[in-house]
Amino acid sequence: MKEFGYQRAGDVSGAVAVLDADPEARFLGGGTNLVDLMKTGVERPARLVDVRELPLDTIEEVPGGGLRIGATVTNSDLAAHPLVRQHYPALAQAVLAGASGQLRNMATVGGNLLQRTRCGYFADVSKPCNKRDPGSGCPAVEGEHHNHAILGASGHCVAVHPSDMGVALTAFDAVVSYETADGPGELPLAEFYLPVGDTPHRETALPQGALITAVTLPPAPVAGHSRYRKVRERASYAFAIGSVAAALEISDGTVTGARLAFGAVASRPWRARAAERVLVGAPATAETYAAAADAELAAAEPLRDNAYKVTLMRNLTVAVLTELTEETAR
Ligand SMILES: Cc1cc2nc3c(=O)[nH]c(=O)nc-3n(C[C@H](O)[C@H](O)[C@H](O)COP(=O)(O)OP(=O)(O)OC[C@H]3O[C@@H](n4cnc5c(N)ncnc54)[C@H](O)[C@@H]3O)c2cc1C
Ligand code: SF4
Numbered sequence: 001m002k003e004f005g006y007q008r009a010g011d012v013s014g015a016v017a018v019l020d021a022d023p024e025a026r027f028l029g030g031g032t033n034l035v036d037l038m039k040t041g042v043e044r045p046a047r048l049v050d051v052r053e054l055p056l057d058t059i060e061e062v063p064g065g066g067l068r069i070g071a072t073v074t075n076s077d078l079a080a081h082p083l084v085r086q087h088y089p090a091l092a093q094a095v096l097a098g099a100s101g102q103l104r105n106m107a108t109v110g111g112n113l114l115q116r117t118r119c120g121y122f123a124d125v126s127k128p129c130n131k132r133d134p135g136s137g138c139p140a141v142e143g144e145h146h147n148h149a150i151l152g153a154s155g156h157c158v159a160v161h162p163s164d165m166g167v168a169l170t171a172f173d174a175v176v177s178y179e180t181a182d183g184p185g186e187l188p189l190a191e192f193y194l195p196v197g198d199t200p201h202r203e204t205a206l207p208q209g210a211l212i213t214a215v216t217l218p219p220a221p222v223a224g225h226s227r228y229r230k231v232r233e234r235a236s237y238a239f240a241i242g243s244v245a246a247a248l249e250i251s252d253g254t255v256t257g258a259r260l261a262f263g264a265v266a267s268r269p270w271r272a273r274a275a276e277r278v279l280v281g282a283p284a285t286a287e288t289y290a291a292a293a294d295a296e297l298a299a300a301e302p303l304r305d306n307a308y309k310v311t312l313m314r315n316l317t318v319a320v321l322t323e324l325t326e327e328t329a330r
Contacts, residue, residue: 001039005047009054012179012211018049019209020181027051027211029072029111032103037116041125042132052108056213059083065219071110071212075165076101078109088217090226090245094168094263097230100237110212113166113176113192114204117159117267118239120144130156131200138200141303147241150300150309152266157200158303160264161193162239164230167263169215170271171245172223178210185210193268200267222247222257225328229320230263231312240264242312248324250284260292262313265300272296275317284325286318293317 006028009015019025024046028034037043056070059081067083078084079095099107121127121139128136140148140158148158166189174189187205194202206212217223226247232238240263249257258279260272275292282288293314300310 001041002044004038004045006050007047008050008052012054012056012213015049015051015054016179016181016209016211018047019211022047023208025049027110029108030074030103030106031111032099032107033111033115037123040123042116042123051110051211062216062219067217069109069215069217071214072108075099075104075107075109075112078165079104086224088168088172088220088223088226090171090223090228090247091165091168091217093228094164094230094243094245097228097240097243098164109165109215112163113169113212113215115163116203118162119148119159122159131159131203134199134201145303146305146308147239147264148303148306149266150297150302150306150313151262151270152196152268152299153301154196154198154200156198157196157267159200159267161266161268162264163269164228164240164243164263166269167243167261168226168228168245169217170269171226171247171259171261172217172220175216175218176206176212177214177216178206178212180207180210182207184213189215189269190271196267203267220247220259222249222259225249225324226259227320227324229316231316242309242316244313244316244320246317246320246324248279248284248321248328250325250328253284255279255282255284255288258292260296260317262296262317265309265313272317274298279321284328286322289318289321290314292321 026045028048028050056072079092230243243263247259262270275296278292
Protein backbone atom coordinates (compact mmCIF):
# COMPACT_ATOMS: atom_id res chain seq x y z
CA MET A 1 0.00 0.00 0.00
CA LYS A 2 1.33 3.41 -0.96
CA GLU A 3 2.05 5.78 1.93
CA PHE A 4 -0.51 8.55 2.32
CA GLY A 5 -1.20 11.59 4.50
CA TYR A 6 -4.31 11.84 6.66
CA GLN A 7 -6.12 14.83 8.07
CA ARG A 8 -9.51 15.57 9.59
CA ALA A 9 -11.48 18.31 7.85
CA GLY A 10 -12.56 21.04 10.27
CA ASP A 11 -14.92 22.84 7.92
CA VAL A 12 -16.29 22.50 4.40
CA SER A 13 -14.24 25.29 2.82
CA GLY A 14 -11.03 23.93 4.36
CA ALA A 15 -11.79 20.42 3.08
CA VAL A 16 -12.46 21.70 -0.43
CA ALA A 17 -9.31 23.84 -0.40
CA VAL A 18 -7.13 20.77 0.27
CA LEU A 19 -8.44 18.92 -2.78
CA ASP A 20 -8.28 22.08 -4.87
CA ALA A 21 -4.58 22.41 -4.08
CA ASP A 22 -3.78 18.69 -4.37
CA PRO A 23 -5.52 16.66 -7.12
CA GLU A 24 -3.93 13.52 -5.63
CA ALA A 25 -5.96 13.94 -2.40
CA ARG A 26 -9.31 12.20 -1.78
CA PHE A 27 -12.14 12.67 0.66
CA LEU A 28 -12.61 9.85 3.16
CA GLY A 29 -16.14 8.97 4.25
CA GLY A 30 -16.59 5.67 6.07
CA GLY A 31 -13.65 4.28 4.09
CA THR A 32 -15.51 1.04 3.38
CA ASN A 33 -14.80 1.23 -0.34
CA LEU A 34 -11.88 3.61 -0.70
CA VAL A 35 -9.63 1.91 1.84
CA ASP A 36 -10.28 -1.53 0.31
CA LEU A 37 -9.27 -0.15 -3.10
CA MET A 38 -6.15 1.43 -1.60
CA LYS A 39 -5.10 -1.93 -0.17
CA THR A 40 -5.21 -3.50 -3.63
CA GLY A 41 -3.55 -0.53 -5.35
CA VAL A 42 -6.58 0.42 -7.45
CA GLU A 43 -6.71 3.78 -5.66
CA ARG A 44 -3.41 5.48 -4.74
CA PRO A 45 -4.27 8.83 -3.11
CA ALA A 46 -1.44 10.90 -1.66
CA ARG A 47 -3.67 12.29 1.10
CA LEU A 48 -7.00 11.50 2.71
CA VAL A 49 -9.24 14.27 4.01
CA ASP A 50 -11.61 12.71 6.53
CA VAL A 51 -15.01 14.42 6.20
CA ARG A 52 -16.87 12.55 8.93
CA GLU A 53 -16.63 15.34 11.51
CA LEU A 54 -18.07 17.97 9.17
CA PRO A 55 -21.52 19.23 10.18
CA LEU A 56 -23.20 17.33 7.33
CA ASP A 57 -24.75 14.54 9.38
CA THR A 58 -28.37 15.61 9.73
CA ILE A 59 -31.63 14.80 7.95
CA GLU A 60 -33.98 17.76 7.80
CA GLU A 61 -37.41 18.45 6.37
CA VAL A 62 -37.32 20.98 3.55
CA PRO A 63 -39.88 23.81 3.81
CA GLY A 64 -42.67 22.88 1.36
CA GLY A 65 -41.88 19.17 1.61
CA GLY A 66 -39.04 16.80 0.91
CA LEU A 67 -35.91 15.88 2.85
CA ARG A 68 -32.35 17.15 2.85
CA ILE A 69 -29.94 14.38 3.79
CA GLY A 70 -26.44 15.39 4.83
CA ALA A 71 -23.59 13.72 2.95
CA THR A 72 -22.04 12.20 6.07
CA VAL A 73 -25.25 10.66 7.41
CA THR A 74 -24.46 7.00 7.85
CA ASN A 75 -26.38 4.36 5.95
CA SER A 76 -27.70 3.04 9.29
CA ASP A 77 -29.01 6.43 10.41
CA LEU A 78 -30.60 7.04 7.00
CA ALA A 79 -32.45 3.72 6.99
CA ALA A 80 -33.67 4.20 10.58
CA HIS A 81 -34.91 7.78 10.21
CA PRO A 82 -38.69 8.01 10.81
CA LEU A 83 -39.28 10.53 8.01
CA VAL A 84 -37.40 8.36 5.50
CA ARG A 85 -39.33 5.28 6.58
CA GLN A 86 -42.65 7.12 6.38
CA HIS A 87 -42.27 9.15 3.19
CA TYR A 88 -39.71 7.15 1.17
CA PRO A 89 -39.94 3.53 2.46
CA ALA A 90 -38.18 2.13 -0.63
CA LEU A 91 -35.12 4.19 0.27
CA ALA A 92 -34.95 2.76 3.79
CA GLN A 93 -35.43 -0.75 2.37
CA ALA A 94 -32.74 -0.22 -0.28
CA VAL A 95 -30.19 0.90 2.29
CA LEU A 96 -31.01 -2.02 4.59
CA ALA A 97 -30.62 -4.42 1.65
CA GLY A 98 -26.98 -3.31 1.24
CA ALA A 99 -23.82 -4.61 2.89
CA SER A 100 -23.92 -5.55 6.61
CA GLY A 101 -24.84 -3.78 9.84
CA GLN A 102 -21.19 -2.99 10.60
CA LEU A 103 -20.59 -1.56 7.13
CA ARG A 104 -23.80 0.49 7.22
CA ASN A 105 -22.70 1.99 10.53
CA MET A 106 -19.56 3.31 8.81
CA ALA A 107 -20.70 4.02 5.24
CA THR A 108 -21.93 7.52 4.35
CA VAL A 109 -24.41 8.84 1.80
CA GLY A 110 -21.72 10.66 -0.22
CA GLY A 111 -19.44 7.62 -0.24
CA ASN A 112 -22.24 5.28 -1.24
CA LEU A 113 -23.02 7.30 -4.38
CA LEU A 114 -19.33 7.40 -5.31
CA GLN A 115 -18.46 3.77 -4.55
CA ARG A 116 -16.75 2.07 -7.48
CA THR A 117 -17.91 -0.91 -9.50
CA ARG A 118 -17.41 -4.46 -8.21
CA CYS A 119 -16.21 -5.71 -11.63
CA GLY A 120 -13.49 -8.26 -10.84
CA TYR A 121 -11.15 -6.96 -13.54
CA PHE A 122 -11.39 -3.42 -12.16
CA ALA A 123 -10.37 -4.69 -8.73
CA ASP A 124 -7.39 -6.68 -10.07
CA VAL A 125 -4.50 -4.41 -11.02
CA SER A 126 -2.79 -7.23 -12.92
CA LYS A 127 -5.62 -7.14 -15.52
CA PRO A 128 -6.41 -4.56 -18.20
CA CYS A 129 -9.46 -2.36 -17.51
CA ASN A 130 -10.54 0.80 -19.34
CA LYS A 131 -12.12 2.22 -16.22
CA ARG A 132 -8.96 1.89 -14.12
CA ASP A 133 -6.41 2.29 -16.90
CA PRO A 134 -7.97 4.15 -19.87
CA GLY A 135 -7.24 2.55 -23.24
CA SER A 136 -6.08 -0.79 -21.81
CA GLY A 137 -9.21 -2.70 -22.90
CA CYS A 138 -12.23 -4.36 -21.36
CA PRO A 139 -11.70 -8.08 -20.72
CA ALA A 140 -15.22 -8.39 -19.27
CA VAL A 141 -16.85 -8.08 -22.72
CA GLU A 142 -15.59 -11.54 -23.68
CA GLY A 143 -14.72 -12.78 -20.21
CA GLU A 144 -16.51 -13.01 -16.84
CA HIS A 145 -19.60 -10.83 -17.13
CA HIS A 146 -22.56 -12.68 -15.66
CA ASN A 147 -23.33 -9.72 -13.36
CA HIS A 148 -22.57 -6.97 -15.86
CA ALA A 149 -24.74 -4.45 -17.69
CA ILE A 150 -27.65 -5.10 -20.02
CA LEU A 151 -28.60 -1.43 -20.50
CA GLY A 152 -26.64 1.66 -21.52
CA ALA A 153 -23.22 -0.01 -21.72
CA SER A 154 -20.60 0.35 -24.44
CA GLY A 155 -17.85 -1.84 -25.85
CA HIS A 156 -15.47 0.14 -23.66
CA CYS A 157 -17.03 -0.91 -20.35
CA VAL A 158 -19.94 -3.13 -19.34
CA ALA A 159 -19.69 -2.72 -15.55
CA VAL A 160 -22.68 -2.00 -13.31
CA HIS A 161 -23.01 0.49 -10.49
CA PRO A 162 -23.31 -1.38 -7.22
CA SER A 163 -25.30 1.06 -5.05
CA ASP A 164 -28.71 0.03 -3.71
CA MET A 165 -29.34 3.43 -2.13
CA GLY A 166 -28.75 5.16 -5.46
CA VAL A 167 -31.56 3.18 -7.13
CA ALA A 168 -34.21 4.48 -4.71
CA LEU A 169 -32.75 8.01 -4.82
CA THR A 170 -32.97 7.89 -8.63
CA ALA A 171 -36.62 6.80 -8.55
CA PHE A 172 -37.42 9.79 -6.34
CA ASP A 173 -35.56 12.46 -8.38
CA ALA A 174 -32.90 13.21 -5.77
CA VAL A 175 -30.60 16.19 -6.27
CA VAL A 176 -26.95 16.14 -5.19
CA SER A 177 -25.50 19.32 -3.64
CA TYR A 178 -21.78 19.88 -3.66
CA GLU A 179 -19.17 22.47 -2.79
CA THR A 180 -16.04 23.37 -4.72
CA ALA A 181 -13.37 26.05 -4.29
CA ASP A 182 -15.41 28.09 -6.81
CA GLY A 183 -18.62 27.79 -4.80
CA PRO A 184 -21.62 25.49 -4.44
CA GLY A 185 -23.42 23.55 -7.14
CA GLU A 186 -26.23 21.05 -7.68
CA LEU A 187 -26.74 18.05 -9.94
CA PRO A 188 -29.95 16.06 -10.33
CA LEU A 189 -29.06 12.41 -9.86
CA ALA A 190 -30.32 11.82 -13.42
CA GLU A 191 -27.33 13.90 -14.63
CA PHE A 192 -24.88 12.95 -11.89
CA TYR A 193 -23.58 9.74 -13.52
CA LEU A 194 -22.11 10.16 -17.00
CA PRO A 195 -22.94 7.85 -19.91
CA VAL A 196 -20.22 5.22 -20.40
CA GLY A 197 -19.32 6.02 -24.02
CA ASP A 198 -15.60 5.71 -24.63
CA THR A 199 -14.68 7.31 -21.29
CA PRO A 200 -15.70 4.82 -18.59
CA HIS A 201 -13.05 6.27 -16.25
CA ARG A 202 -15.11 9.48 -16.08
CA GLU A 203 -17.96 8.33 -13.90
CA THR A 204 -19.72 11.46 -12.66
CA ALA A 205 -20.34 15.06 -13.66
CA LEU A 206 -19.00 16.29 -10.30
CA PRO A 207 -16.30 18.92 -10.81
CA GLN A 208 -12.76 17.87 -9.84
CA GLY A 209 -12.32 18.07 -6.05
CA ALA A 210 -16.04 18.62 -5.32
CA LEU A 211 -17.28 17.68 -1.86
CA ILE A 212 -20.79 16.25 -1.80
CA THR A 213 -22.59 18.10 0.99
CA ALA A 214 -26.15 16.78 0.77
CA VAL A 215 -28.76 14.89 -1.20
CA THR A 216 -32.22 16.44 -1.40
CA LEU A 217 -35.39 14.47 -2.03
CA PRO A 218 -38.19 16.60 -3.45
CA PRO A 219 -41.68 16.04 -2.09
CA ALA A 220 -43.24 13.03 -3.81
CA PRO A 221 -46.51 11.75 -2.32
CA VAL A 222 -46.26 8.65 -4.56
CA ALA A 223 -43.03 7.68 -2.77
CA GLY A 224 -44.97 7.06 0.45
CA HIS A 225 -46.24 3.88 -1.19
CA SER A 226 -43.00 2.40 -2.44
CA ARG A 227 -40.88 -0.70 -2.15
CA TYR A 228 -37.36 -1.94 -2.95
CA ARG A 229 -36.69 -5.53 -3.97
CA LYS A 230 -33.21 -6.90 -4.53
CA VAL A 231 -32.13 -10.25 -5.99
CA ARG A 232 -28.69 -11.52 -5.04
CA GLU A 233 -26.80 -14.75 -5.21
CA ARG A 234 -27.00 -15.36 -1.46
CA ALA A 235 -29.54 -14.17 1.07
CA SER A 236 -27.49 -11.42 2.70
CA TYR A 237 -24.27 -9.46 2.50
CA ALA A 238 -24.12 -9.56 -1.29
CA PHE A 239 -24.46 -7.07 -4.11
CA ALA A 240 -27.53 -7.14 -6.33
CA ILE A 241 -27.73 -9.06 -9.59
CA GLY A 242 -30.93 -7.09 -10.18
CA SER A 243 -33.08 -4.75 -8.12
CA VAL A 244 -36.16 -2.58 -8.47
CA ALA A 245 -37.30 0.53 -6.61
CA ALA A 246 -40.97 1.14 -7.33
CA ALA A 247 -43.72 3.47 -6.19
CA LEU A 248 -47.32 3.29 -7.27
CA GLU A 249 -50.48 5.36 -6.96
CA ILE A 250 -53.76 3.72 -8.02
CA SER A 251 -57.19 5.26 -8.28
CA ASP A 252 -60.31 3.24 -9.25
CA GLY A 253 -58.17 0.47 -10.71
CA THR A 254 -56.05 2.80 -12.84
CA VAL A 255 -52.40 3.70 -12.25
CA THR A 256 -52.30 7.44 -11.58
CA GLY A 257 -48.66 7.75 -10.54
CA ALA A 258 -45.56 5.57 -10.86
CA ARG A 259 -41.86 5.67 -10.17
CA LEU A 260 -39.54 2.90 -11.28
CA ALA A 261 -35.78 2.48 -11.21
CA PHE A 262 -33.57 -0.56 -11.80
CA GLY A 263 -30.30 -1.51 -10.09
CA ALA A 264 -27.39 -3.71 -11.20
CA VAL A 265 -28.28 -3.42 -14.89
CA ALA A 266 -26.23 -0.40 -15.99
CA SER A 267 -23.26 1.79 -15.15
CA ARG A 268 -25.64 3.94 -13.12
CA PRO A 269 -28.91 3.47 -11.27
CA TRP A 270 -31.37 3.20 -14.16
CA ARG A 271 -34.55 5.26 -14.18
CA ALA A 272 -37.16 3.25 -16.08
CA ARG A 273 -38.94 6.14 -17.76
CA ALA A 274 -40.25 4.13 -20.73
CA ALA A 275 -41.91 1.78 -18.25
CA GLU A 276 -43.36 4.69 -16.26
CA ARG A 277 -44.94 6.05 -19.45
CA VAL A 278 -46.70 2.73 -20.03
CA LEU A 279 -47.89 2.53 -16.43
CA VAL A 280 -49.52 5.91 -15.92
CA GLY A 281 -53.12 5.88 -17.13
CA ALA A 282 -53.21 2.10 -17.66
CA PRO A 283 -55.20 -0.51 -15.69
CA ALA A 284 -53.39 -1.66 -12.54
CA THR A 285 -52.95 -5.24 -13.70
CA ALA A 286 -50.13 -7.73 -14.08
CA GLU A 287 -50.51 -7.43 -17.89
CA THR A 288 -49.81 -3.69 -17.69
CA TYR A 289 -46.82 -4.28 -15.43
CA ALA A 290 -45.35 -6.84 -17.83
CA ALA A 291 -45.89 -4.46 -20.77
CA ALA A 292 -44.16 -1.69 -18.82
CA ALA A 293 -41.16 -3.90 -18.06
CA ASP A 294 -41.00 -4.99 -21.70
CA ALA A 295 -41.04 -1.35 -22.87
CA GLU A 296 -38.02 -0.58 -20.71
CA LEU A 297 -36.15 -3.78 -21.45
CA ALA A 298 -36.63 -3.46 -25.23
CA ALA A 299 -33.37 -1.50 -25.18
CA ALA A 300 -31.49 -4.29 -23.37
CA GLU A 301 -28.34 -5.59 -25.05
CA PRO A 302 -27.34 -8.61 -22.99
CA LEU A 303 -23.89 -10.12 -23.18
CA ARG A 304 -23.13 -13.82 -23.75
CA ASP A 305 -23.73 -14.81 -20.11
CA ASN A 306 -26.17 -12.30 -18.66
CA ALA A 307 -29.34 -12.55 -20.74
CA TYR A 308 -30.95 -14.03 -17.61
CA LYS A 309 -31.08 -10.47 -16.27
CA VAL A 310 -33.71 -9.47 -18.84
CA THR A 311 -36.09 -12.16 -17.56
CA LEU A 312 -35.12 -11.46 -13.97
CA MET A 313 -35.86 -7.74 -14.26
CA ARG A 314 -39.17 -8.38 -16.02
CA ASN A 315 -40.31 -10.80 -13.30
CA LEU A 316 -39.02 -8.58 -10.51
CA THR A 317 -40.84 -5.53 -11.89
CA VAL A 318 -44.14 -7.39 -12.21
CA ALA A 319 -43.73 -8.88 -8.71
CA VAL A 320 -42.96 -5.57 -6.98
CA LEU A 321 -45.73 -3.65 -8.75
CA THR A 322 -48.21 -6.45 -8.00
CA GLU A 323 -47.24 -6.36 -4.31
CA LEU A 324 -47.79 -2.61 -4.21
CA THR A 325 -51.18 -3.09 -5.94
CA GLU A 326 -52.27 -5.72 -3.42
CA GLU A 327 -51.29 -3.39 -0.56
CA THR A 328 -53.45 -0.65 -2.08
CA ALA A 329 -56.44 -2.98 -2.23
CA ARG A 330 -56.13 -3.90 1.48
C1 LIG B 1 -18.43 -6.54 1.81
C2 LIG B 1 -19.17 -5.36 1.29
C3 LIG B 1 -20.48 -5.53 0.85
C4 LIG B 1 -21.18 -4.43 0.37
N1 LIG B 1 -22.46 -4.61 -0.08
C5 LIG B 1 -23.15 -3.55 -0.60
C6 LIG B 1 -24.45 -3.70 -1.12
O1 LIG B 1 -25.03 -4.78 -1.12
N2 LIG B 1 -25.06 -2.59 -1.62
C7 LIG B 1 -24.47 -1.36 -1.65
O2 LIG B 1 -25.08 -0.40 -2.10
N3 LIG B 1 -23.24 -1.21 -1.18
C8 LIG B 1 -22.56 -2.26 -0.65
N4 LIG B 1 -21.30 -2.09 -0.21
C9 LIG B 1 -20.63 -0.83 -0.46
C10 LIG B 1 -20.82 0.14 0.62
O3 LIG B 1 -22.16 0.53 0.69
C11 LIG B 1 -19.93 1.31 0.24
O4 LIG B 1 -18.60 0.88 0.42
C12 LIG B 1 -20.19 2.52 1.06
O5 LIG B 1 -21.52 2.97 0.90
C13 LIG B 1 -19.23 3.62 0.71
O6 LIG B 1 -19.41 4.66 1.65
P1 LIG B 1 -18.16 5.21 2.46
O7 LIG B 1 -18.65 6.39 3.22
O8 LIG B 1 -17.51 4.13 3.26
O9 LIG B 1 -17.25 5.67 1.26
P2 LIG B 1 -15.67 5.77 1.18
O10 LIG B 1 -15.10 4.41 1.00
O11 LIG B 1 -15.15 6.60 2.28
O12 LIG B 1 -15.52 6.63 -0.16
C14 LIG B 1 -15.96 6.13 -1.42
C15 LIG B 1 -15.66 7.21 -2.46
O13 LIG B 1 -16.44 8.37 -2.21
C16 LIG B 1 -15.62 9.52 -2.03
N5 LIG B 1 -16.31 10.34 -1.03
C17 LIG B 1 -16.74 9.95 0.19
N6 LIG B 1 -17.46 10.93 0.76
C18 LIG B 1 -17.47 11.97 -0.13
C19 LIG B 1 -18.08 13.28 -0.13
N7 LIG B 1 -18.83 13.71 0.89
N8 LIG B 1 -17.87 14.05 -1.20
C20 LIG B 1 -17.13 13.64 -2.26
N9 LIG B 1 -16.54 12.43 -2.30
C21 LIG B 1 -16.73 11.61 -1.25
C22 LIG B 1 -14.27 8.99 -1.61
O14 LIG B 1 -13.22 9.87 -1.94
C23 LIG B 1 -14.21 7.70 -2.42
O15 LIG B 1 -13.82 7.99 -3.74
C24 LIG B 1 -20.57 -3.16 0.33
C25 LIG B 1 -19.26 -2.98 0.77
C26 LIG B 1 -18.56 -4.07 1.25
C27 LIG B 1 -17.15 -3.86 1.71
S1 SF4 C 1 -16.42 -3.82 -17.48
FE1 SF4 C 1 -15.53 -1.79 -17.07
S2 SF4 C 1 -14.67 -2.06 -15.03
FE2 SF4 C 1 -14.92 -4.13 -15.88
S3 SF4 C 1 -13.03 -4.65 -17.01
FE3 SF4 C 1 -14.38 -3.68 -18.45
S4 SF4 C 1 -13.73 -1.53 -18.40
FE4 SF4 C 1 -13.01 -2.44 -16.52
